[in-house]
Amino acid sequence: MRFLYITFFLLLVSIATQAQNIKVLNEVTKEPISGVAIYNVDKSKSGITNFRGEAELDDFSDTEIIYFKHLSHVLKKLTKLKLGHSNKVYLVSNTQGLEEIVISASKFEQSKKDIPQKIVSMNTKSIQFINPQTSADLLENTGQVYVQKSQLGGGSPMIRGFSTNRLLITVDGIRMNNAIFRGGNLQNVIAVDPFSIQNTEVTLGSGSVIYGSDAIGGVMGFYTQKPKLSNSDSLVFSSNAVLRYASASDEKTGHFDFNLGYKKWAFVTNASYTSFGDLKMGSHGPTEYLRPEFALATSNGDVIIQNNDPLVQKFSGYNQLNMMQKVHYKPFKDLSFDLGVFYTTTSDVPRYDRLIRYRNDVLRSAEWNYGPQQWFMSNLQVTKLSSRSNLYDKIKATIAYQNFQESRIDRDFQSSTRNIREEAVDAYSFNLDLEKRFSLKTQFFYGVEYVYNKVMSHGEEEDISNNIVSPTVSRYPNGASWQSAAVYSSIKYKPSPKFVFQSGLRFNHVISKADFKENNVFLNLPFESSKNEAGALTGTAGISWSPNRTLQWKLNASSAFRAPNIDDIGKVFDSEPGSVVVPNETLRPEYAYGGELGLKLNFDDKLVLDMSTYYTYLDNALVRRDYNLNGETEIIYDGELSNVQAIQNASKAWIYGFEVGLKMAITNGLNLNSQYSIIGGTEAAGDIEVPIRHVAPNFGNTHLVWNSKNLKLDVFANYNGDLSFNQLAPSEIEKDYIYALDENGNPYSPSWYTLNFRAQYQINSSTTITVSLENITDQRYKTYSSGIAAAGRNFILSLKYSL
Missing domain, CATH: 2.60.40.1120 (Carboxypeptidase-like, regulatory domain)
Structure with a gap:
């Protein structure tokens, strides 16, 4: 008792x-x-x-x-x-009238409406609701980034007609692009764990003044979770755990993170693991996308197996592990130290588009895998936000080291020779960014940057019948280096709340060095080494003008560049069936000159229209063209007589487009959002003009979103125009095995649409459930230039628990 x-x-x-x-x-x-x-x-x-x-x-x-x-x-x-x-x-949230802040435009916080360029941003809440499977899927959900996939473990963004090494990826302000970023489709963006992302900023258009080489078409900035301090002397602990399942790929994901916060020290730990099975495509669509058979290696040799379910894309599954550790130390109010460590690794990733190629009516490859793709980054950032110095008010110093490892393993059907090529890049970088306010109207941003990349590359052939390994030509010249030194400045003049002028300049000097002695044993190049030096001066100028609360104009002009990297000057690879790319030491930077005009109409936040039109001219474009090696236009590569090609400054290109976005508040809880993009462009190929490879079809989406206290619903449609045979770039026509066939038997990219539903319910303060049903009508489609078909009807269930 x-x-x-x-x-x-x-x-x-x-x-x-x-x-x-x-x-x-x-x-x-x-x-x-x-x-x-x-x-x-x-x-x-x-x-x-x-x-x-x-x-x-x-x-x-x-x-x-x-x-x-x-x-x-x-x-x-x-x-x-x-x-x-x-x-x-x-x-109750009250974001009306608040100015959205962005970082990527100058490395320091600025009001988004002051930036002359268009920047698309997504915050933590949006990302959690979208619940993306990869960071590529997150970008695609913005409605203004188009994503190509060669395999399930892929996602190559396209922005305003540019892609791959003409776009820049940054993580916490540090460039991820390295010396072997290629002109072909890139999957590096999926190394960024979507669960670790706090917010994303995508700059549409040139970003060369702040970020240098490669930022021609846009900058994709990922900003990861920040450790959170305690407001008192006591320890603050918080944690999240997520479980997710997706039916189309039999995806199983587990994630956890936790934050330890003291008054001056804070730590955040983040880990995610995902297992993807073979992806199942939709039931209604082109028969060319089906997977009727597949090659299988057995103890008795390679055999062709009939696929019991042609909708299942055999050998597309893989798994991925992401880990992140960050430390934040703030000894004083205006001084902070941030340490970040990131690690991502995958299993072997089957390159699906190569596994569906035929030669003489027989599947060409018995195996074609990207080996484990690994990315490691450690960085230290020191930030001081106030100073009495005459040189700066704010200063930020960042030093980073990254290691990239990738490999390619392929073997032809019924061949005993397995080709193995392994690459690694050590990337070092240092950035010093400063801000100085001269007056209430004028701010000055400036800084310096140094980047150094070292490339390791090896090639070998393995005879699987006797396990004998012998050296062969490597993909890149082993020991090659790429380095860049730059200084930049930018000024912001805001004489009134209605008008902002921004302008900037950057000078970059880039040096590439490569030694071809090892590969000359196999290629007999006319040179043994090369040194490529290039200087580039780029600039930007723009205005943002808001004559009244309803109207805002943005006008921007800019130049950008991309210096040749090791992938351009030294790569050896089979670009397509029957062709091989060889080194070229005579390359120069390519330049882009562009302009953008934007108009935003805001009718008391009840109806917002956001429109932009742009034009870009690309000069001295680095493109793959036919070439000769010691006078020979064909050589034997991996046992096949192949046409010789090389990257060359052999083209000019013209790209233009129009974007329109709509936001409408139908009621207090019901909103309509829509986005549509129209892109066009041509490039010079000799005496004729042809379509550009990375100009996507017209595309867009429409969302009807309803919000209540505990429940959020989203009914939405994604849609995509077609590209006829005559609208395909020549390099795409050569990859006819990934396309549907028109009535004349020619490859083309059909139009498609999907109807989708997403719901998020807050069970209590600690538990959230998110449910999605994507591609409800089970359409069979491929995004443009993709080798793998998109998911068919896909049920996604996610459960999040927070402490």
């Missing part, structure tokens, strides 16, 4: 204690809000919520009015009596 009294007493104490401790949450998402100021009328009593949104109200009396204030939420006031026994206070 005594035990019962004690238990009852402790329960009463617990209830009383809870009544004095409250948790402040967002009314819609139910997520805790940190940094909420809590005070009485004369502010003689005050407090602030911690990382969990918690605070104590012991100092306040039961009847006095308590104010809850947060920058992005509506001010709320109540008394402890009105609060009663509830320990939760809900605030």
Whole structure:
């Protein structure tokens, strides 16, 4: 009996204690809000919520009015009596009138509306609702980035007619592009774990002034989770765990992260593991996409097996592990140190588009895999946000090391020779970025950058009948290096809240060195080494003008460049059946000159129209063209007589387009969002003009989103125009095995659409469930230039638990 009294007493104490401790949450998402100021009328009593949104109200009396204030939420006031026994206070978001902040435009925070260029951004809440399987899928969901996939473990973004090494990828402001980023489709973006991303910023158009080489078509900036400090001397702990399943690929994903926050130190740990099975395509669409048979290696040799279900894309599955550790140290209010360590690795990734190629009506490859793709990055960033120096007000220094490892393993059907090529890149970089405010109207940004890449590359042939291994030509010259040194400056002049002018200049000097002695044993090149030096001066100038609350104009002009890298000057590979690319030491940088005009109409946030048109001229374009090696136009490569090609400054290109976005608030909880992009372009091929390879079809999406306190629903459609045979680039026509056939038997890219549904329900403050049904009508389609068909009807279930 005594035990019962004690238990009852402790329960009463617990209830009383809870009544004095409250948790402040967002009314819609139910997520805790940190940094909420809590005070009485004369502010003689005050407090602030911690990382969990918690605070104590012991100092306040039961009847006095308590104010809850947060920058992005509506001010709320109540008394402890009105609060009663509830320990939760809900605030309503109020983003109207707030200026969205972006970092990628200058390396420091700026108001998005001040930037003359168009920047597409997504925050944590949007990313969690989209629930993307990879970072490539996240970019695709913006509606303004087109994504090509050669295999399930892929995702090559296209922005405004540019792709691959003409786009720049950054992680926490550090360039991921390295010396072997190629002109063919790239999958490096999927190395970034979508669960680790706090926000994403995609700059549409040139970013060369801030980021240098490669940022011709755009910059994709991923900013990962930041460790969060405690607002008091006590430790703050938070954690998230996610489980996800997707039916079309039998995807199984597990993720966890946790944050330890002290007053000056904070740590965040993040890990994700995903296993993908073979992807199943839709039931309704072109028969050319089906997988009727596949090659299989057995103890008795290679055989062709009939596929029991031609909708299943045999040998497309893989798995991936992502890990991240970050440390934040803030000894003073204006000084911080940030350390980040990232590691990503995959299993072998079958290159599906090569596994479906035929030669003489027989599947060409018995195996074709990317070996484990590994990415490691460590970086240290020191930031000082206030200074009395005459040289700067803010300064940020970043040093980083990255290691990339990749390999390619392929073997022809019924061949005993397995070709193995392995590459690794060590990438070192240093950035110093500064900001100085000369007056209330003028800000100056400037900095320096140095990047050094070292390439290791090896090739060998393995006879699988006797396991004898012998050397062969490597993909790149082993020991090659690429380095870049640059200085940049940018000025922002804002004479009034309605008008902003920004301009900038950058000078880059790039040096590439390669030694071909090892490969000359196999290729007999007319040179043994090469050194390629190039200087590039680029600039930008633009204005943002808002004559009234309804209208905003943006005008921007810029130049950009891409210096030849080791992939351009030294690569040896089979670009397509019957062709081989060989080194070329005579390359120069390619330049892009472009302009963009944007118009935004905002009718009291009830209806927003955002329109942009742009034009880009690409000069001295680096493209793959027919070549000769010591006068020979054909050589034997991997046992096959192949046409000789090389990367050359052999083209000019013209790209243009129009984008329109719509946001409409139908009711307080119901919104309509839509985005559509039209892209066109041609490039010179000798005396004629032909379509450009990476100009995507017209594409767009429409979302009808409904929000309530605990529930968010999204009914949406994705749609894509067609590209006829005459609209395909010559290099795409040569890959007819990935395309559908028109009535004349010619390859073309058909139009397609999908109808989709997504729902997110907040069960309680700690548990969220997200359910999606994609491609409801089970369409069979491929995004343009993709070797693998997209998922058919796909049910996705995700459960998130937070502490």
